[in-house]
Amino acid sequence: MANKRNTTILVGLITVVLVGILFWRPTVLIYGLQAAGLYASIAIPMGLILGIVHIVNLAHGEFMMLAAYLTYMVCSALGIDPFVAMVPVAVVTAGFGLIIYKLTIRQAIKAPELNQLILTFGLAIAFSQVVNLMFTSQPRKLSFGYVSASMDIGELTFGTFNFVFVLVAVLMVVGLRLFLTRTTAGKAALAVGQNPNGAAIVGIDVDKTYGFVFALASGMVGMMGAMFITRSSIFPAVGSPFTMKSFCLVAMAGIGNIPGILGASVLLGISENFLKAFRSTRGWSDIVFFVLILVVILGRSIRGEKA
Amino acid sequence: MKKALAIVMIIALAIPAFAAGQKEATGTPAAPAATAAPAAAPAAAPAAAPAAAPIKIGATWPLGDITGKQGSMAAQQAVDEINAAGGLLGRKLELIVIDDELKADKGAAAIEKLVTVDNVDVLMGGMASGVALGQIPTMKKYGKVVISTGAASSTVENALGADANWYFHLHPWDYNQGASYVQGWDEIQKKYPAIKLVKLFLAYEEGAFGKASFDQTKILFGADGRYQIDGAPFKSAAQGGGDYSAVLEAAKQYRPDLFLWAGYDADALPLLEQSKAMKFSPGLYLGAPPGWPADFGKSPLANNVMLYGMWAPSINDISPVSKKFYDGFVAKYKVEPATYFAPLSYSAVYVFADAVKRAGSTDTAALITALKATNYASPLGQSITFSPSKVIPNQGIRNQKILQWQKGRQEVIWPFESATAQPVYPFPAW
Numbered sequence: 092m093a094n095k096r097n098t099t100i101l102v103g104l105i106t107v108v109l110v111g112i113l114f115w116r117p118t119v120l121i122y123g124l125q126a127a128g129l130y131a132s133i134a135i136p137m138g139l140i141l142g143i144v145h146i147v148n149l150a151h152g153e154f155m156m157l158a159a160y161l162t163y164m165v166c167s168a169l170g171i172d173p174f175v176a177m178v179p180v181a182v183v184t185a186g187f188g189l190i191i192y193k194l195t196i197r198q199a200i201k202a203p204e205l206n207q208l209i210l211t212f213g214l215a216i217a218f219s220q221v222v223n224l225m226f227t228s229q230p231r232k233l234s235f236g237y238v239s240a241s242m243d244i245g246e247l248t249f250g251t252f253n254f255v256f257v258l259v260a261v262l263m264v265v266g267l268r269l270f271l272t273r274t275t276a277g278k279a280a281l282a283v284g285q286n287p288n289g290a291a292i293v294g295i296d297v298d299k300t301y302g303f304v305f306a307l308a309s310g311m312v313g314m315m316g317a318m319f320i321t322r323s324s325i326f327p328a329v330g331s332p333f334t335m336k337s338f339c340l341v342a343m344a345g346i347g348n349i350p351g352i353l354g355a356s357v358l359l360g361i362s363e364n365f366l367k368a369f370r371s372t373r374g375w376s377d378i379v380f381f382v383l384i385l386v387v388i389l390g391r392s393i394r395g396e397k398a
Numbered sequence: 399m400k401k402a403l404a405i406v407m408i409i410a411l412a413i414p415a416f417a418a419g420q421k422e423a424t425g426t427p428a429a430p431a432a433t434a435a436p437a438a439a440p441a442a443a444p445a446a447a448p449a450a451a452p453i454k455i456g457a458t459w460p461l462g463d464i465t466g467k468q469g470s471m472a473a474q475q476a477v478d479e480i481n482a483a484g485g486l487l488g489r490k491l492e493l494i495v496i497d498d499e500l501k502a503d504k505g506a507a508a509i510e511k512l513v514t515v516d517n518v519d520v521l522m523g524g525m526a527s528g529v530a531l532g533q534i535p536t537m538k539k540y541g542k543v544v545i546s547t548g549a550a551s552s553t554v555e556n557a558l559g560a561d562a563n564w565y566f567h568l569h570p571w572d573y574n575q576g577a578s579y580v581q582g583w584d585e586i587q588k589k590y591p592a593i594k595l596v597k598l599f600l601a602y603e604e605g606a607f608g609k610a611s612f613d614q615t616k617i618l619f620g621a622d623g624r625y626q627i628d629g630a631p632f633k634s635a636a637q638g639g640g641d642y643s644a645v646l647e648a649a650k651q652y653r654p655d656l657f658l659w660a661g662y663d664a665d666a667l668p669l670l671e672q673s674k675a676m677k678f679s680p681g682l683y684l685g686a687p688p689g690w691p692a693d694f695g696k697s698p699l700a701n702n703v704m705l706y707g708m709w710a711p712s713i714n715d716i717s718p719v720s721k722k723f724y725d726g727f728v729a730k731y732k733v734e735p736a737t738y739f740a741p742l743s744y745s746a747v748y749v750f751a752d753a754v755k756r757a758g759s760t761d762t763a764a765l766i767t768a769l770k771a772t773n774y775a776s777p778l779g780q781s782i783t784f785s786p787s788k789v790i791p792n793q794g795i796r797n798q799k800i801l802q803w804q805k806g807r808q809e810v811i812w813p814f815e816s817a818t819a820q821p822v823y824p825f826p827a828w
Contacts, residue, residue: 122643229464229689229736230635230664234697239674239828250643250675322671323640324664324691332638367644374604374631 112365119364121249127360128257129322131353133315134337135263136308142347143284143304146196146207150215151337152330154309157218158184158316159325163231166320173233177317181310188309192302200301215331223327230324238321253322263311264350280304284347339380343387359383452492453485453760455750456512457523458505458533459547459743461497464689465525468735469547469743470495473522475726476747486754491747494518500525502532509536519760520545522746525739527551534558537565543765545746547739550575551610555789564762566769566784568742568749568794572610574787576618578797579706582812583656586800586821589814593823595682599654600629601645601669603661605637611660611686628652635664642672649678656682663687663694670699674828681824689737695806702822703803708738710801710808712818713779723777741777749774749782749794779816 112119137151148154158180165176195214199207238252271277282290283300291297323329340359344351362383363376457473459466470493477493485491494516498505505524512518513536521537521544524530530549534557537544545566552571570578587593600615602608612629619625630648633639642665649657657680659669666685673679684704694700711734714721723744727735735741749772754760757768770792774782780795787793800812802821809819 118643118647122641125643126641223462227464227467228462230662230666230691231693232664232667232691232697234667234671234699238671239699241675241677248675248677250672252675323668324635324666326636326664329635329664336638364644370630370648373644373648376633 109361112361116368117244117247118249119361119368122253123361123364124257124357125250125253125360126363127353127356127358128253128255128260130336130340130359131260131356132256132263133312133319133333134340134352134356135260135267135349136311136315137334137337138341138344138347138349138352139267139308139311140305141341142349143280144196144200144301145284146200146305147204147211147338148196148308149208149211149334149338150191150218151312152332152334153215153218154184154188154312154330155316155319155333156222156325156327156330157187158313159320159329160222160226160231161313162317162320163233163325166233172235173317173321177314180317181314184313184316185306185310188313189302189306191309192305196305197298197301215334219327219331226327228326228328230326232324233320235321255318259315259318260353260356264353267349276300276303336380339384343384345391355387450489452490453487453754454516454518454520455491455493455747456509456516456518456521457493457495457743458498458508458512458521458529459495459523459739460500460525460529461495463500463525465548465737465739466497466523468737469523469525469739471731472723472727472735472740472744473747475723475730476744476751478730479726480747480751486751487758491751493747495523498524498526498529500529502529505529506532506536509533509540513540513542518542520750520765522547522750523743524548527554530554531557538562541762543762543769545750545769547742547746552788555787558790560789560791562790563766563792565790566749566792566794567787567790568746568782570795570798571787571793572614573618574793574796575706575798576614579800580618581797582800585814586812590821590823593682593821595625595655597626597628597652597654598656598658599649599652599680600627601642601649601657601659601661602629602631603634603637603665604631604639605634608634608660615658628654632661632665634661635668636662640665640668642669643676646672646676646678649680650676654680656680656684658684658686660686663689663691666691666694667697667699670697670703674699677828679825679827683825692736695803695808700803701805702825704811704821705801705803705808706798707801707808708795708798709735709741709778710799710810710818711735712807712809713777713816715818716816717775717777717779719775720777720779738778745774745776745778745782748776779810780813 109120133155137148140146140148161183162173162176162180165171165180166173191214195210199210240251241248242251271281279295280300282295283297287297340352340355343355359380362379366372366375366379457470459469461467461470474493477491480486481490494512496508496512498508509521512521521542524546525548527549531554541564543564545568547568550569550572552573555571558565583595587595598619600612602612608631616627620627630645632642632645659665666687682704686706711724714724723741724735727740752774753765753768753772757764770784772782772784776782782794784792784794799810799816801808802811804819804822810816811819811821
């Protein structure tokens, strides 16, 4: 009863704050949500891997970077749009993810966590260095007119393209929920994530499930890589900051909590843009990021101890 | 299976390591076949006749960065041209390049190796000021002649000190660049009365480069009260950022006559795309990254964006030396020089070669005397001479240029003696 009341108060408070921001400075809400969409849609595949395969993939951002370069090559050679290229790119990235899983991750599934971290960190470095050798560090960017789409409301003018990432993040959450609860493969993945030994006893092929989930998540992040090139320049090191951000969002949401990643991203995106609205706090966005993580994780720990 | 996996992993790890090794040895990773094999040269040298021993240039650049990569390629081009013309003092030139990886410790170790193991006759190269600061103690220890192509920060000058007679700095210092911008805009306004600047807004990346740019802009443009300056930081895409909405909102509210941004090449197009989305179109839109992304000029958004720089292919129209450099570079490497570090590094080799010819030897004292008397018509569209700066005795170039992207080309607007086009003003509304 008390919990329900607390939740109602929290939701009410959040609503009041959001409405207040909307009237005081609507761009904070607009750009905050856009940033949240991008963060969430990159972090959700990592959350999927962490929730089911129980591996922290430190090469997550590099998978996105590889997909972005592949998209760049495909779009430059064939003159097609990244939104068209993202389908074959996602398939190729999923296949590449499966190969990487079979060759490396699978060998470290039962190894200590530190070994797994070192392995994926090594993969991240190898990927970015190979791309650096092939393409140099010079950024590349394809220019598309629709990226500058805008909307006028009174005196307010803002870009609308980045809302596509909000849509993608929501679709990912809904799609994954349907997949994990309505399909046999999804239910098997959920079972493996919750209890791999128990799942094996009831006849689920744990290794195949891990491989499938890793490939699926790689395909999703590959799709994001294809879309990423529409809004950002790409270069060999472009992915690594998103690995860190994604990991922190997954940690904030709690392992296996995919909708929570979306919520954590909204909190982060709006907080960042709130601070950017003030002259004196414009450079604090990274600080608020880590403060939020500390507060959420500490709060969860304290609540856990009390329970 | 485990054995097979181990072999695959070893091969996978060995490929980048091997490639990096090749890069260190040749300094020209894009065209290994076209370069000499300096790695083999030290072993071969004792067997050759002493009179034919090559004159060795030891250089460090960040080869993972386009500036360093193309700088080393252009230096190799100059070496090959000089060798094809008979070399220097009857000897061949040899370029030994080590990748400093943009790290001060690697840069310092590279200098140590070049001097003590490779026995080079001159040191060359450099890009980042942080690396130069790390190299200076080692350079001071050996006192070899250095022809520096990078390091704009005046902290480097202070670290060198007034007695660094052996250090020849080609790149302008930060205060040189700032002063030349003020002079350039003053002269542009005088020549083109339609262009009027009062309010300047600088969007600067959060790091040391951006903050220093903002501080310098405030000092230089704000000194006599003719200009009003405001600015705001943003997180560069190169540092994991890439959302410019807040800084553009601040700029839009300020309504500047000149909008400048000091960030990295990764910011160039996304910043323009977001400016267009927010319908932010100031009279002058100027970017000051160290380099521009590949194919930037092909984007329709690039048209009429202004920039600071030292060289552009359009200088070929007014400078035969620039044209010779450009044609040679494209013929040799099948790519365009994308950064002014390429002609600057090319110039460094020719400045050295010219001094050796006049000195008649590579003896340090004779070389310093000859270098001080340098007057080299460079591909940068200006002659290079050396004279004292605020601290060091041998400063080369002192000004940057103001350019503008026009129909996919960087055109020089100022200095007027190097101008290749007139400015397009105002920056068209979206």
